[in-house]
Amino acid sequence: MSAGVTTQLELRGVTKRFGGVAAVDGVTFEVGKGEIVGIIGPNGAGKTTLLNCISGLHRLDGGDIRWQGASIAGMAPHRIAKLGIGRTFQIVRPFGSMTVRENAAVGALFGNAAGRCGPKEAFEMADQVLDLVGLKAKAGHPVSALTIPDRKRLEVARAVATRPHLLLLDEVMAGLNNVEIDEALEMVRAVHATGVTVLLIEHVMRVIIGVCRRAVVLDFGQVLAQGEPEVVLRDERVIQAYLGERYAKRLKS
Ligand SMILES: Nc1ncnc2c1ncn2[C@@H]1O[C@H](COP(=O)(O)OP(=O)(O)O)[C@@H](O)[C@H]1O
Ligand SMILES: [Mg+2]
Structure with missing residues:
Protein backbone atom coordinates (compact mmCIF):
# COMPACT_ATOMS: atom_id res chain seq x y z
CA MET A 1 0.00 0.00 0.00
CA GLY A 84 -20.23 0.85 3.74
CA ILE A 85 -19.00 -1.66 1.17
CA GLY A 86 -21.02 -1.16 -2.02
CA ARG A 87 -20.68 -2.98 -5.30
CA THR A 88 -21.79 -3.35 -8.89
CA PHE A 89 -22.42 -6.64 -10.65
CA GLN A 90 -20.75 -7.81 -13.86
CA ILE A 91 -24.14 -8.90 -15.16
CA VAL A 92 -26.36 -5.84 -14.81
CA ARG A 93 -29.87 -6.61 -13.56
CA PRO A 94 -31.86 -3.39 -13.15
CA PHE A 95 -35.55 -3.37 -12.28
CA GLY A 96 -36.74 -3.07 -15.89
CA SER A 97 -40.24 -1.76 -15.31
CA MET A 98 -39.04 1.13 -13.13
CA THR A 99 -37.54 4.45 -14.12
CA VAL A 100 -33.84 5.28 -13.92
CA ARG A 101 -34.56 7.52 -10.93
CA GLU A 102 -36.53 4.82 -9.11
CA ASN A 103 -33.74 2.31 -9.68
CA ALA A 104 -31.17 4.68 -8.20
CA ALA A 105 -33.49 5.41 -5.27
CA VAL A 106 -33.69 1.68 -4.48
CA GLY A 107 -29.95 1.75 -3.86
CA ALA A 108 -30.36 4.66 -1.46
CA LEU A 109 -33.25 2.98 0.40
CA PHE A 110 -31.66 -0.41 0.94
CA GLY A 111 -27.97 -0.01 1.47
CA ASN A 112 -27.38 3.19 3.28
CA ALA A 113 -24.19 3.07 5.33
CA ALA A 114 -25.26 6.23 7.16
CA GLY A 115 -28.44 4.56 8.47
CA ARG A 116 -31.97 4.19 7.20
CA CYS A 117 -33.42 6.90 5.00
CA GLY A 118 -36.96 7.64 3.88
CA PRO A 119 -38.31 7.89 0.33
CA LYS A 120 -37.77 11.66 0.15
CA GLU A 121 -34.09 11.43 1.02
CA ALA A 122 -33.75 8.38 -1.23
CA PHE A 123 -34.98 10.34 -4.25
CA GLU A 124 -32.76 13.30 -3.35
CA MET A 125 -29.81 10.93 -3.17
CA ALA A 126 -30.90 9.36 -6.47
CA ASP A 127 -30.87 12.77 -8.17
CA GLN A 128 -27.40 13.52 -6.81
CA VAL A 129 -25.87 10.27 -8.01
CA LEU A 130 -27.59 10.41 -11.41
CA ASP A 131 -26.00 13.83 -11.86
CA LEU A 132 -22.64 12.39 -10.81
CA VAL A 133 -22.75 9.54 -13.35
CA GLY A 134 -24.20 11.68 -16.17
CA LEU A 135 -27.70 10.21 -16.21
CA LYS A 136 -29.64 13.21 -14.90
CA ALA A 137 -31.29 13.94 -18.24
CA LYS A 138 -32.62 10.35 -18.39
CA ALA A 139 -33.92 10.16 -14.80
CA GLY A 140 -37.53 9.74 -15.94
CA HIS A 141 -36.80 7.19 -18.66
CA PRO A 142 -37.78 3.55 -18.18
CA VAL A 143 -34.68 1.41 -17.65
CA SER A 144 -35.72 -0.78 -20.59
CA ALA A 145 -35.02 2.20 -22.90
CA LEU A 146 -31.39 2.59 -21.75
CA THR A 147 -28.37 1.78 -23.90
CA ILE A 148 -25.72 -0.62 -22.54
CA PRO A 149 -23.34 2.19 -21.44
CA ASP A 150 -26.22 3.92 -19.68
CA ARG A 151 -27.16 0.69 -17.92
CA LYS A 152 -23.57 0.45 -16.69
CA ARG A 153 -23.82 4.05 -15.45
CA LEU A 154 -27.07 3.23 -13.67
CA GLU A 155 -25.46 0.20 -12.04
CA VAL A 156 -22.73 2.49 -10.69
CA ALA A 157 -25.34 5.08 -9.63
CA ARG A 158 -27.31 2.42 -7.75
CA ALA A 159 -24.17 1.33 -5.91
CA VAL A 160 -23.05 4.91 -5.17
CA ALA A 161 -26.53 5.72 -3.84
CA THR A 162 -25.91 3.27 -1.01
CA ARG A 163 -23.29 5.84 0.11
CA PRO A 164 -20.43 3.36 0.35
CA HIS A 165 -17.05 4.11 1.86
CA LEU A 166 -15.61 1.49 -0.48
CA ASN A 177 -16.32 2.26 -26.98
CA ASN A 178 -13.38 4.64 -26.47
CA VAL A 179 -15.51 7.75 -25.96
CA GLU A 180 -17.74 5.91 -23.51
CA ILE A 181 -14.67 4.62 -21.65
CA ASP A 182 -13.40 8.19 -21.26
CA GLU A 183 -16.81 9.20 -19.89
CA ALA A 184 -16.79 6.22 -17.53
CA LEU A 185 -13.28 7.18 -16.39
CA GLU A 186 -14.57 10.64 -15.54
CA MET A 187 -17.43 9.02 -13.65
CA VAL A 188 -15.04 6.91 -11.55
CA ARG A 189 -12.93 9.99 -10.85
CA ALA A 190 -16.05 11.95 -9.84
CA VAL A 191 -17.20 9.21 -7.48
CA HIS A 192 -13.70 8.92 -6.02
CA ALA A 193 -13.57 12.69 -5.54
CA THR A 194 -16.56 12.45 -3.18
CA GLY A 195 -14.28 10.51 -0.81
CA VAL A 196 -15.05 6.93 -1.86
N1 LIG B 1 -20.62 -20.08 -8.36
C1 LIG B 1 -19.63 -20.80 -8.91
N2 LIG B 1 -19.66 -22.16 -8.90
C2 LIG B 1 -18.67 -22.89 -9.44
N3 LIG B 1 -17.58 -22.36 -10.03
C3 LIG B 1 -17.48 -21.02 -10.08
C4 LIG B 1 -18.50 -20.18 -9.53
N4 LIG B 1 -18.12 -18.89 -9.71
C5 LIG B 1 -16.94 -18.92 -10.36
N5 LIG B 1 -16.55 -20.21 -10.57
C6 LIG B 1 -15.28 -20.63 -11.19
O1 LIG B 1 -14.23 -19.96 -10.52
C7 LIG B 1 -13.23 -19.53 -11.43
C8 LIG B 1 -13.05 -18.02 -11.33
O2 LIG B 1 -14.20 -17.37 -11.88
P1 LIG B 1 -14.42 -15.82 -11.80
O3 LIG B 1 -14.18 -15.36 -10.43
O4 LIG B 1 -15.74 -15.52 -12.40
O5 LIG B 1 -13.25 -15.28 -12.76
P2 LIG B 1 -13.03 -13.85 -13.42
O6 LIG B 1 -14.02 -12.90 -12.83
O7 LIG B 1 -11.61 -13.51 -13.09
O8 LIG B 1 -13.22 -14.04 -14.89
C9 LIG B 1 -13.67 -20.00 -12.81
O9 LIG B 1 -13.04 -21.22 -13.07
C10 LIG B 1 -15.16 -20.17 -12.65
O10 LIG B 1 -15.65 -21.15 -13.52
MG1 LIG C 1 -15.52 -11.71 -13.71
Whole structure:
Protein backbone atom coordinates (compact mmCIF):
# COMPACT_ATOMS: atom_id res chain seq x y z
CA MET A 1 0.00 0.00 0.00
CA SER A 2 1.13 3.58 -0.58
CA ALA A 3 2.97 5.30 2.28
CA GLY A 4 0.94 7.45 4.67
CA VAL A 5 -2.39 5.81 3.80
CA THR A 6 -4.68 4.22 6.42
CA THR A 7 -5.64 0.62 5.69
CA GLN A 8 -9.36 0.21 5.07
CA LEU A 9 -9.68 -3.28 3.61
CA GLU A 10 -7.28 -6.09 4.37
CA LEU A 11 -7.28 -9.47 2.62
CA ARG A 12 -5.20 -12.17 4.28
CA GLY A 13 -4.83 -15.50 2.50
CA VAL A 14 -8.38 -15.31 1.15
CA THR A 15 -9.37 -18.67 -0.32
CA LYS A 16 -12.58 -19.83 -2.03
CA ARG A 17 -13.02 -23.28 -3.53
CA PHE A 18 -15.67 -24.59 -5.88
CA GLY A 19 -15.64 -28.37 -5.64
CA GLY A 20 -11.96 -29.19 -5.47
CA VAL A 21 -10.81 -26.13 -7.39
CA ALA A 22 -9.55 -22.99 -5.65
CA ALA A 23 -11.04 -20.09 -7.63
CA VAL A 24 -9.36 -17.72 -5.16
CA ASP A 25 -6.24 -19.12 -3.59
CA GLY A 26 -4.47 -17.39 -0.70
CA VAL A 27 -4.96 -13.81 -1.87
CA THR A 28 -3.31 -11.17 0.32
CA PHE A 29 -3.36 -7.43 -0.28
CA GLU A 30 -4.59 -4.23 1.30
CA VAL A 31 -6.62 -1.27 0.12
CA GLY A 32 -5.97 2.07 1.77
CA LYS A 33 -8.60 4.69 2.49
CA GLY A 34 -9.06 6.93 -0.54
CA GLU A 35 -7.12 4.72 -2.94
CA ILE A 36 -8.23 3.46 -6.34
CA VAL A 37 -6.90 -0.06 -6.75
CA GLY A 38 -7.30 -2.13 -9.91
CA ILE A 39 -7.68 -5.91 -10.16
CA ILE A 40 -6.67 -7.38 -13.50
CA GLY A 41 -6.05 -10.84 -14.87
CA PRO A 42 -7.26 -13.35 -17.47
CA ASN A 43 -10.84 -14.60 -17.62
CA GLY A 44 -11.43 -17.17 -14.94
CA ALA A 45 -8.61 -15.80 -12.76
CA GLY A 46 -10.98 -15.39 -9.81
CA LYS A 47 -11.58 -11.64 -9.94
CA THR A 48 -15.37 -11.72 -9.61
CA THR A 49 -15.16 -14.49 -7.02
CA LEU A 50 -12.86 -12.27 -4.97
CA LEU A 51 -15.38 -9.40 -5.04
CA ASN A 52 -18.08 -11.90 -4.06
CA CYS A 53 -15.95 -12.91 -1.07
CA ILE A 54 -15.51 -9.28 0.01
CA SER A 55 -19.22 -8.48 -0.31
CA GLY A 56 -20.20 -11.63 1.59
CA LEU A 57 -21.85 -13.57 -1.24
CA HIS A 58 -19.36 -16.39 -0.77
CA ARG A 59 -18.23 -17.92 2.48
CA LEU A 60 -14.45 -18.13 2.69
CA ASP A 61 -12.76 -21.52 2.73
CA GLY A 62 -9.67 -19.94 4.23
CA GLY A 63 -8.08 -16.67 5.23
CA ASP A 64 -9.67 -13.52 6.56
CA ILE A 65 -11.07 -10.23 5.33
CA ARG A 66 -10.85 -7.23 7.65
CA TRP A 67 -12.68 -3.96 7.28
CA GLN A 68 -11.24 -1.08 9.29
CA GLY A 69 -9.45 -3.57 11.49
CA ALA A 70 -12.35 -5.95 12.23
CA SER A 71 -13.03 -9.28 10.52
CA ILE A 72 -16.05 -9.37 8.21
CA ALA A 73 -15.52 -13.00 7.18
CA GLY A 74 -18.80 -14.91 7.46
CA MET A 75 -20.90 -11.76 7.70
CA ALA A 76 -24.13 -11.60 5.65
CA PRO A 77 -24.06 -9.45 2.48
CA HIS A 78 -26.60 -6.92 3.79
CA ARG A 79 -24.54 -6.37 6.93
CA ILE A 80 -21.39 -5.85 4.87
CA ALA A 81 -23.29 -3.36 2.68
CA LYS A 82 -24.38 -1.50 5.82
CA LEU A 83 -20.74 -1.20 6.88
CA GLY A 84 -20.23 0.85 3.74
CA ILE A 85 -19.00 -1.66 1.17
CA GLY A 86 -21.02 -1.16 -2.02
CA ARG A 87 -20.68 -2.98 -5.30
CA THR A 88 -21.79 -3.35 -8.89
CA PHE A 89 -22.42 -6.64 -10.65
CA GLN A 90 -20.75 -7.81 -13.86
CA ILE A 91 -24.14 -8.90 -15.16
CA VAL A 92 -26.36 -5.84 -14.81
CA ARG A 93 -29.87 -6.61 -13.56
CA PRO A 94 -31.86 -3.39 -13.15
CA PHE A 95 -35.55 -3.37 -12.28
CA GLY A 96 -36.74 -3.07 -15.89
CA SER A 97 -40.24 -1.76 -15.31
CA MET A 98 -39.04 1.13 -13.13
CA THR A 99 -37.54 4.45 -14.12
CA VAL A 100 -33.84 5.28 -13.92
CA ARG A 101 -34.56 7.52 -10.93
CA GLU A 102 -36.53 4.82 -9.11
CA ASN A 103 -33.74 2.31 -9.68
CA ALA A 104 -31.17 4.68 -8.20
CA ALA A 105 -33.49 5.41 -5.27
CA VAL A 106 -33.69 1.68 -4.48
CA GLY A 107 -29.95 1.75 -3.86
CA ALA A 108 -30.36 4.66 -1.46
CA LEU A 109 -33.25 2.98 0.40
CA PHE A 110 -31.66 -0.41 0.94
CA GLY A 111 -27.97 -0.01 1.47
CA ASN A 112 -27.38 3.19 3.28
CA ALA A 113 -24.19 3.07 5.33
CA ALA A 114 -25.26 6.23 7.16
CA GLY A 115 -28.44 4.56 8.47
CA ARG A 116 -31.97 4.19 7.20
CA CYS A 117 -33.42 6.90 5.00
CA GLY A 118 -36.96 7.64 3.88
CA PRO A 119 -38.31 7.89 0.33
CA LYS A 120 -37.77 11.66 0.15
CA GLU A 121 -34.09 11.43 1.02
CA ALA A 122 -33.75 8.38 -1.23
CA PHE A 123 -34.98 10.34 -4.25
CA GLU A 124 -32.76 13.30 -3.35
CA MET A 125 -29.81 10.93 -3.17
CA ALA A 126 -30.90 9.36 -6.47
CA ASP A 127 -30.87 12.77 -8.17
CA GLN A 128 -27.40 13.52 -6.81
CA VAL A 129 -25.87 10.27 -8.01
CA LEU A 130 -27.59 10.41 -11.41
CA ASP A 131 -26.00 13.83 -11.86
CA LEU A 132 -22.64 12.39 -10.81
CA VAL A 133 -22.75 9.54 -13.35
CA GLY A 134 -24.20 11.68 -16.17
CA LEU A 135 -27.70 10.21 -16.21
CA LYS A 136 -29.64 13.21 -14.90
CA ALA A 137 -31.29 13.94 -18.24
CA LYS A 138 -32.62 10.35 -18.39
CA ALA A 139 -33.92 10.16 -14.80
CA GLY A 140 -37.53 9.74 -15.94
CA HIS A 141 -36.80 7.19 -18.66
CA PRO A 142 -37.78 3.55 -18.18
CA VAL A 143 -34.68 1.41 -17.65
CA SER A 144 -35.72 -0.78 -20.59
CA ALA A 145 -35.02 2.20 -22.90
CA LEU A 146 -31.39 2.59 -21.75
CA THR A 147 -28.37 1.78 -23.90
CA ILE A 148 -25.72 -0.62 -22.54
CA PRO A 149 -23.34 2.19 -21.44
CA ASP A 150 -26.22 3.92 -19.68
CA ARG A 151 -27.16 0.69 -17.92
CA LYS A 152 -23.57 0.45 -16.69
CA ARG A 153 -23.82 4.05 -15.45
CA LEU A 154 -27.07 3.23 -13.67
CA GLU A 155 -25.46 0.20 -12.04
CA VAL A 156 -22.73 2.49 -10.69
CA ALA A 157 -25.34 5.08 -9.63
CA ARG A 158 -27.31 2.42 -7.75
CA ALA A 159 -24.17 1.33 -5.91
CA VAL A 160 -23.05 4.91 -5.17
CA ALA A 161 -26.53 5.72 -3.84
CA THR A 162 -25.91 3.27 -1.01
CA ARG A 163 -23.29 5.84 0.11
CA PRO A 164 -20.43 3.36 0.35
CA HIS A 165 -17.05 4.11 1.86
CA LEU A 166 -15.61 1.49 -0.48
CA LEU A 167 -17.02 0.81 -3.91
CA LEU A 168 -16.34 -2.48 -5.71
CA LEU A 169 -16.73 -2.19 -9.50
CA ASP A 170 -16.84 -5.32 -11.65
CA GLU A 171 -15.98 -4.55 -15.29
CA VAL A 172 -18.25 -1.52 -15.57
CA MET A 173 -16.46 -0.53 -18.78
CA ALA A 174 -16.76 -3.83 -20.63
CA GLY A 175 -18.37 -3.37 -24.04
CA LEU A 176 -17.94 0.40 -24.09
CA ASN A 177 -16.32 2.26 -26.98
CA ASN A 178 -13.38 4.64 -26.47
CA VAL A 179 -15.51 7.75 -25.96
CA GLU A 180 -17.74 5.91 -23.51
CA ILE A 181 -14.67 4.62 -21.65
CA ASP A 182 -13.40 8.19 -21.26
CA GLU A 183 -16.81 9.20 -19.89
CA ALA A 184 -16.79 6.22 -17.53
CA LEU A 185 -13.28 7.18 -16.39
CA GLU A 186 -14.57 10.64 -15.54
CA MET A 187 -17.43 9.02 -13.65
CA VAL A 188 -15.04 6.91 -11.55
CA ARG A 189 -12.93 9.99 -10.85
CA ALA A 190 -16.05 11.95 -9.84
CA VAL A 191 -17.20 9.21 -7.48
CA HIS A 192 -13.70 8.92 -6.02
CA ALA A 193 -13.57 12.69 -5.54
CA THR A 194 -16.56 12.45 -3.18
CA GLY A 195 -14.28 10.51 -0.81
CA VAL A 196 -15.05 6.93 -1.86
CA THR A 197 -12.30 4.29 -1.97
CA VAL A 198 -12.53 2.26 -5.19
CA LEU A 199 -11.54 -1.34 -5.94
CA LEU A 200 -12.21 -2.06 -9.59
CA ILE A 201 -11.92 -5.01 -11.93
CA GLU A 202 -11.13 -3.87 -15.43
CA HIS A 203 -9.73 -5.28 -18.65
CA VAL A 204 -9.02 -1.91 -20.26
CA MET A 205 -5.40 -1.09 -19.46
CA ARG A 206 -5.95 2.59 -20.22
CA VAL A 207 -8.38 2.65 -17.30
CA ILE A 208 -5.98 0.89 -14.95
CA ILE A 209 -3.14 3.25 -15.87
CA GLY A 210 -5.45 6.27 -15.92
CA VAL A 211 -7.01 6.01 -12.45
CA CYS A 212 -5.30 3.33 -10.36
CA ARG A 213 -2.38 4.01 -8.09
CA ARG A 214 -1.92 0.29 -7.63
CA ALA A 215 -2.90 -2.81 -9.54
CA VAL A 216 -3.21 -6.38 -8.33
CA VAL A 217 -2.80 -9.08 -10.98
CA LEU A 218 -4.65 -12.34 -10.38
CA ASP A 219 -3.86 -15.55 -12.21
CA PHE A 220 -5.33 -18.96 -11.32
CA GLY A 221 -6.74 -17.40 -8.15
CA GLN A 222 -3.37 -16.17 -6.92
CA VAL A 223 -1.68 -12.79 -6.80
CA LEU A 224 0.84 -12.87 -9.63
CA ALA A 225 2.08 -9.31 -9.11
CA GLN A 226 1.02 -6.08 -7.46
CA GLY A 227 2.29 -2.52 -7.44
CA GLU A 228 2.19 0.61 -9.55
CA PRO A 229 0.38 -0.11 -12.84
CA GLU A 230 3.31 1.04 -15.00
CA VAL A 231 5.62 -1.37 -13.18
CA VAL A 232 3.18 -4.29 -13.00
CA LEU A 233 2.29 -4.07 -16.69
CA ARG A 234 5.96 -4.39 -17.62
CA ASP A 235 6.39 -7.49 -15.45
CA GLU A 236 7.42 -10.42 -17.65
CA ARG A 237 5.13 -12.87 -15.81
CA VAL A 238 2.14 -10.52 -16.25
CA ILE A 239 2.86 -10.13 -19.96
CA GLN A 240 3.06 -13.92 -20.34
CA ALA A 241 -0.02 -14.78 -18.27
CA TYR A 242 -2.30 -11.96 -19.32
CA LEU A 243 -1.13 -9.11 -21.53
CA GLY A 244 0.49 -11.35 -24.13
CA GLU A 245 -2.78 -13.14 -24.73
CA ARG A 246 -4.71 -9.86 -24.86
CA TYR A 247 -2.26 -8.05 -27.11
CA ALA A 248 -2.18 -11.04 -29.44
CA LYS A 249 -5.98 -10.95 -29.58
CA ARG A 250 -5.98 -7.23 -30.30
CA LEU A 251 -3.54 -7.71 -33.17
CA LYS A 252 -5.85 -10.32 -34.69
CA SER A 253 -9.00 -8.19 -34.43
N1 LIG B 1 -20.62 -20.08 -8.36
C1 LIG B 1 -19.63 -20.80 -8.91
N2 LIG B 1 -19.66 -22.16 -8.90
C2 LIG B 1 -18.67 -22.89 -9.44
N3 LIG B 1 -17.58 -22.36 -10.03
C3 LIG B 1 -17.48 -21.02 -10.08
C4 LIG B 1 -18.50 -20.18 -9.53
N4 LIG B 1 -18.12 -18.89 -9.71
C5 LIG B 1 -16.94 -18.92 -10.36
N5 LIG B 1 -16.55 -20.21 -10.57
C6 LIG B 1 -15.28 -20.63 -11.19
O1 LIG B 1 -14.23 -19.96 -10.52
C7 LIG B 1 -13.23 -19.53 -11.43
C8 LIG B 1 -13.05 -18.02 -11.33
O2 LIG B 1 -14.20 -17.37 -11.88
P1 LIG B 1 -14.42 -15.82 -11.80
O3 LIG B 1 -14.18 -15.36 -10.43
O4 LIG B 1 -15.74 -15.52 -12.40
O5 LIG B 1 -13.25 -15.28 -12.76
P2 LIG B 1 -13.03 -13.85 -13.42
O6 LIG B 1 -14.02 -12.90 -12.83
O7 LIG B 1 -11.61 -13.51 -13.09
O8 LIG B 1 -13.22 -14.04 -14.89
C9 LIG B 1 -13.67 -20.00 -12.81
O9 LIG B 1 -13.04 -21.22 -13.07
C10 LIG B 1 -15.16 -20.17 -12.65
O10 LIG B 1 -15.65 -21.15 -13.52
MG1 LIG C 1 -15.52 -11.71 -13.71
